[in-house]
Amino acid sequence: MIDARQLRYFTTVVEELHFAKAADRLNVAQSALSAQIQRLEQDIGIRLLNRNKRQPVTLTDAGRLFHAEAVAALRHIERADQVGRLAARGLAGIVRIGFVASGVSSGVLSRMLRQFRITHANVRIEVVAMETPRQFEALSSGEIDVGIVRPRREYPSGLTATIVQTERLLVAMANDHPLAARSTLSANDLKDESFISPQFDEDEGFGEVLSALGAAGGFLAFLEHRVQDFIAAISLASAGYGIVVVPESMRNFTQPGICFRPITDFDFSVHLAMASRRRELSPAVRAFVEESLTLPGR
Structure with missing residues (x-):
């Protein structure tokens, strides 16, 4: 030989x-x-x-x-x-990243990638859009290495997550919606509205936001349309199918026929978290997680 x-x-x-x-x-x-x-x-x-x-x-x-x-x-x-x-040394390899839409609109994902590329140019990055529950499955199976997710009270065994972004909430609606004429809204103004929201077969998620909003406005929020992500929700809202309570960063997605309004008496914030495996063997993945957690303003 x-x-x-x-x-x-x-x-x-x-x-x-x-x-x-x-x-x-x-x-x-x-x-x-x-x-x-x-x-x-x-x-x-x-x-x-x-x-x-x-x-x-x-x-x-x-x-x-x-x-x-x-x-x-x-x-x-x-x-x-x-x-x-x-x-x-974590300077070469592959890091596969899943993300929800707000991971892009908030700039969280791009900030992580930009910083990591400076010191790890030889690491190949793969990104894929994926809703939060699916990301947990993909992390556990090894299909992805890092997830930008909506946080949960508890995570699947073997996974851990850290909050990396906090945002206030806005209401998105069609430009010709009756409430669009107002510059600000109260929670009670939304009592008769049909809501659109990403919500999966689990107790947590944006369903909790709607429950809190209803409690603040003295009504029971009605989820008319359940969708996979905020992009789909905003598309439906712009066509007049209902309204969406969205993270503020979703304003960065330009969509014809949509407008955003703050809710003055609803002090509720939502978060993004970075999830990963607790016992990660890849030095490149460990380096990505460690560097991302040191970014300012997270």
Whole structure:
């Protein structure tokens, strides 16, 4: 079996075309170098070098072909060694990130990626939009490494999360909605409205926000349309299907026919969290999580 040392010995002899000079350069005995080249030729079953005591060493036709492949192989080995060392320090590898829409609209995801790229340019980043419950499944299975999620009171076994963003809430509605004529709203103003909200088959989520809003306004909020994300919710609202209570950053998504209004007597904030596995083996993923948690303003 050919090894990297044999390839280095062979390419050095080709560069020097002299066994003694090559041996000096490699800091090995000439006899040891000659034995390694002979073993290489035996292993592959063909002569690579023409040896003549009175003439310089020359390559055979097979030797010329083999030399090109040997040089390429050594470059690959060197690259693999470099990548391996970088990966061990978290400077190479892959980080797969899931995110909810607010992770983009709030700028949280872009800030994390921008900062990480400065010090980890060789780490490949993959991002995929994914609702919060699905992200927890993907984190547990290893499909993704980091999630930008809506926080929960409890997380699945083996996962941990840290709050990275806090926002106030606004109401989004169609420009021609009767309430759009007002610059601000009270919670009670929304008592007769049909609500649109991302909500999944779980007790937590934005359903809690609607319950708190109803309590503040003295009514029971009616969830007319359940959707997967705020993009879908705002699209329905702009078409007049109802109103949406959204994080303030959703104003950054330009959508024709939509307007946003604050609720003056509803002091309720929502959060984004970064979730990851508790026992993460990848140095690149650990580095991403650690750097993201040091960002200012989180």
